[in-house]
Amino acid sequence: MIIFHEKEIAMQILEHVHSGVQNLAKTEAFLIAALVENIRRGSGCAQGYGNWAHVGGADNNTTLTESDVESASNFLRHTG
Numbered sequence: 001m002i003i004f005h006e007k008e009i010a011m012q013i014l015e016h017v018h019s020g021v022q023n024l025a026k027t028e029a030f031l032i033a034a035l036v037e038n039i040r041r042g043s044g045c046a047q048g049y050g051n052w053a054h055v056g057g058a059d060n061n062t063t064l065t066e067s068d069v070e071s072a073s074n075f076l077r078h079t080g
Contacts (some may be wrong), residue, residue, distance in 0.1 A: 004014055009064060015060055015061070016060065016061045016062070017062045018057050019062065019065070020067045022067065024051050024066035026042065031055045031062060032055060035057065037057035038055050038062075039055070039056070039057070040054070041056050042052040042068060050068075051065070052064060052065045
């Protein structure tokens with residue numbers, strides 16, 4: 001909450017993003033280099049979905065899922 005002129009104002013921020021990418025390693029490296037507070041918070045391989053990684057800071061998280069299917073890559077899957 002932010003106090004502004006003695007009134008509480010709730011601010012909505014983007015807490016997480018789930019995106020499909022063609023190259024997981026390059027995208028993860030970019031996010032960590034570009035957003036210094038970001039670190040790898042988890043990774044693995046989900047059966048039927050492929051390789052994934054969670055990259056984020058204290059207040060946000062980006063989930064990346066690698067896809068080698070041209071039409072399915074580089075798309076936003078979910079935000080919250």
